[in-house]
Every structure is written in structure tokens, then in C-alpha cells.
Amino acid sequence: MRYLISYKRLIWLLVFACFFWLMLRITIRYIPAQSDVSFLQIKQTEVTGVKGYLLVFYIHVYSAIFTLLAGFTQFNRHILAKYPKLHRSLGYLYTGTVLVLAAPSGMFIGWFANGGLTAKISFVLLGLLWFWFTLKSILLILKGDVKGHQRFMYRSFALATSAITLRLWKVILVYLFHPAPMDVYQIIAWLGWIPNLLIAEWIIKNKTTQ
Amino acid sequence: MKNILLCSLICLSLFACKDTKKKNNTEKNTAVAQAEIHQELYGSWVGDFLDVGSEEYEGDYDYIKKLNIIIKKITKDTVIAQSIVSGNNRPLFGKMSDDGSKITFVLDEPGTHKYDGRFEIELVGDTLKGKWNAYKSELKWPEKEYKLIKRQFVYNPNLMLPTEASYVDWNDHKFVEKLDTLEDGKVDTAAMDFYRSASDQIFKLNASAHLLKEQDLKNLRKLDLQILKNTIFARHGYAFKKDTYRQFFDPVEWYIPISSNVDDQLTSIENKNIKLIDRFTKYAEDNYDTFGR
Numbered sequence: 001m002r003y004l005i006s007y008k009r010l011i012w013l014l015v016f017a018c019f020f021w022l023m024l025r026i027t028i029r030y031i032p033a034q035s036d037v038s039f040l041q042i043k044q045t046e047v048t049g050v051k052g053y054l055l056v057f058y059i060h061v062y063s064a065i066f067t068l069l070a071g072f073t074q075f076n077r078h079i080l081a082k083y084p085k086l087h088r089s090l091g092y093l094y095t096g097t098v099l100v101l102a103a104p105s106g107m108f109i110g111w112f113a114n115g116g117l118t119a120k121i122s123f124v125l126l127g128l129l130w131f132w133f134t135l136k137s138i139l140l141i142l143k144g145d146v147k148g149h150q151r152f153m154y155r156s157f158a159l160a161t162s163a164i165t166l167r168l169w170k171v172i173l174v175y176l177f178h179p180a181p182m183d184v185y186q187i188i189a190w191l192g193w194i195p196n197l198l199i200a201e202w203i204i205k206n207k208t209t210q
Numbered sequence: 211m212k213n214i215l216l217c218s219l220i221c222l223s224l225f226a227c228k229d230t231k232k233k234n235n236t237e238k239n240t241a242v243a244q245a246e247i248h249q250e251l252y253g254s255w256v257g258d259f260l261d262v263g264s265e266e267y268e269g270d271y272d273y274i275k276k277l278n279i280i281i282k283k284i285t286k287d288t289v290i291a292q293s294i295v296s297g298n299n300r301p302l303f304g305k306m307s308d309d310g311s312k313i314t315f316v317l318d319e320p321g322t323h324k325y326d327g328r329f330e331i332e333l334v335g336d337t338l339k340g341k342w343n344a345y346k347s348e349l350k351w352p353e354k355e356y357k358l359i360k361r362q363f364v365y366n367p368n369l370m371l372p373t374e375a376s377y378v379d380w381n382d383h384k385f386v387e388k389l390d391t392l393e394d395g396k397v398d399t400a401a402m403d404f405y406r407s408a409s410d411q412i413f414k415l416n417a418s419a420h421l422l423k424e425q426d427l428k429n430l431r432k433l434d435l436q437i438l439k440n441t442i443f444a445r446h447g448y449a450f451k452k453d454t455y456r457q458f459f460d461p462v463e464w465y466i467p468i469s470s471n472v473d474d475q476l477t478s479i480e481n482k483n484i485k486l487i488d489r490f491t492k493y494a495e496d497n498y499d500t501f502g503r
Binding site: 039 | 409423424425427428429430431489490492493494496497498499500501502503
């Protein structure tokens, strides 16, 4: 058992599972699909005025949750070593979901984001980088470059978890400062993913197998 | 030609006869129901409703309540009126006496409500001055006094909350102490939040005069949204039942509480804006301080 998983990893996994559960609950709010539920309550201008917004929005909501699943298995060295096939098929699920569904839809709805140009730029950039890191990583492993693949998947997944960290930052900032909703939104648009990326770079530098 | 003229003359005279008959009838009816007197006093009389013995604003003083007494009918024997204060809309029934030099009223609330009592009023110049005594003397403030000026309620969609200092000051020093107790994230419970949280957008956005867009409301907190919405109701003279809103609107100069239900009075612009504001309020409640969106 000791070989399978360390306590430290187990705690991380449990924390991640909690946040995954929270994200799942947010997703479930959108089932069945309606045009004026939850976040869409304040997005009726886009829902009624932008062709395809509603469809793309729901593509993002329903697909993005699956990308977080990668956090449970894909960075576990034990699974990687013992069940490479599982790693591969789950990897393809992640990559396919990001490249075809979650990242392009994210960029589209990001362009219509609340919080003005600052927030829009952040979300579109986030989508672009997410797409690029994921694509790059998969191209590297197809060439057999394991280290390169690892590096870019850390980056890619760091951006995937921005869904969690963005909402976490919001709770913290609102608790501390009671800012107006769009003021906080402009901040978390950037705070949601840049620190994540920095942490990924730190992990790449210090923790990956040399 | 002559014939036609004659005919029409006869017709006219016939109609004239009918008219006089009608007049006689109505006069008879009012005579039976007693003659109405002092109709010049009919209407809304508005002013501050003050606790007797609490001139200094301290302790549990919270805000100056606004009283509206609506005089509806005065006859020799009875006065029918209505009192509206603190969201309580009560019928009044009583008497007027006029000894030639002084007009006074004694008006009673029904006595079925905790805060019912008796108004004793005197007309001094153009002002109604008087006292109110609760039937239940164990109330904290069983005696009140007031000076009321006659004012006509007129709906005006362009009225806005005053931005002037008096309004803000009034909130400021009273609820500063409550700041600390409310750091648990609850934003809408106490009046001091008006000062702390309401943005200046509430002085700029008018939900009665203009159709609001989502963009207008995006950066507003729940309290802003609630104030925007309730300013609509205040313009229609809604008598707020919630303390939170009375604290905002009772001190507003133009506000006259006149009705406990104004839903039928709302314009289509207002109804649309209320729907939009409600959506944003619900979203703020569900998401502003929680892990979600």
C-alpha cells in the first residue's frame, strides 16, 4: 500500500476531490439545459443577441468538467508505470475534450465575458494557451519526448484547474473586501490562472524526473 | 325650418328638465348621509413621527419615521381617515370639533394591532400638530408627536434618491458600531450597509424612467439592486414593511407612504426593470460570496 500512494499525495487527492465535487455541483445546476439558469441569468443580452452563444456556453459547461478528471489519474506515477494503456486512453479523452470542445468554446464565451476588455483578454488568452499547451504536449509524446510531454501537461492542467482557483479567489476576495461583482471579476480573471501557471513552472523545475 | 327649430327647442327644454331633476335627487341623498364639511382638509398630511422624550439621537434611536394621515371624510359627527407609518396602514375613525377659533380631531385606530392608538390633533395655521398615544402603554415609546403638512401625492418617475450629505450623515454615525458585527459577509441586513456598500450608481440609474440593460446592473451589489428596485416602489408611495427600506426612504423628502400595494400602478418599463433586477438579485444571492457561478 505504501508504494501505491503517499499520505501527502492522498491529502492532495482528497482536496482535489472536494473541489471536483463542487465543480460537479455547479455543472449539475445546468441540467437540464435552460436559457436563463444560474450564470445565464445575467447573460440574457448574449443569450438573445449572440447567435450560438447558448450552444457554445453549454458545450463548455458540459465538456470542461471531464477535463478535471485527469487530475485523479494522469499525474500518478504508479498508474503511469503499471497501467500505461489506461493513462493513454484517459489522456486521449483529456486531449480530445480540451482541443475539440472545452478550449475553443472557452475562447468563444471568453470573448463575451463580463468585466470588460481586461477580463475578455484574460479569458481568450487562457483558452489559447490551454489549447496550445495541450496540443504541444500530445505532439511531443507522439514523437516520444516524455519529458517535454510532462512539462506541457503540467502547464495544460494548471490552466484546467483555473476553473477551481478562479472561484476560490473570488470567495476569498469577497470575504475580505466586499468588492463590487465586476471589480472582483476583473481581478480573478487573471488571478485564476497566472499563479497556477507559475506553480506549474515551479513543479517542472523541482519535481519532475530528470 | 321653423319646425325644426321649434322641435330642437322643445327637445332642449326637455333635457334641461331632466338635469334639474337629477340635481335634486343627489342633493337629497347627501342630505340624508350628512353634509361633508371642511373638505379643504381632505388628503394626505405628512410629517415626522417622533418619540416623545427622545429628542437626542442616542441609544436605540434608529431613524425618523414618516407619518401620513389621510383624511377622507369629515361630517359633523364623524371623521374617516387613515394612518400610515412604519408600514402599518390603519383605518382611523373619530370626531372633529370646531369651536370657531380652533379645529381639533380625535382619531382612533381600531385597537386590533399591537401598535394601535389614539391621535389627538389640532389644526394650527396650515399644520396639523398633535400627539399619539398607544393603547398599550407598555410599549417602549407609547407616546409620539408630530407636525404634519398637507401634501398631495403625485407619481413622478424622475424622482431620485437624494445624494446630499444629510442623507448619508444620518446613516453614518448611527450604524458605524454595527460594522464589525457584520463582517460575516451578510450585506443586506443593516442600515449601515447603505453607507458602506451602496455604490453611487443608485443615484444615476433610474429604474422608473429608463429601460435598464444588463450592462447597467453587472457591477452592482445586492444592496444596490434592492435600492434600485425599491426606489420604484417608493415613487409610487409604497408603505414599506421592511425596516431596511424604511430607513432608506422615510427620510427622503419626496417620499409619501400612501399605499400598501402599488403593483397595479407599475408602468411597463418598471415591470420589465423589476424582472431584470430580480434576476440579478437572485444571481447575487446565489453566487456573490460562494464558490460558484
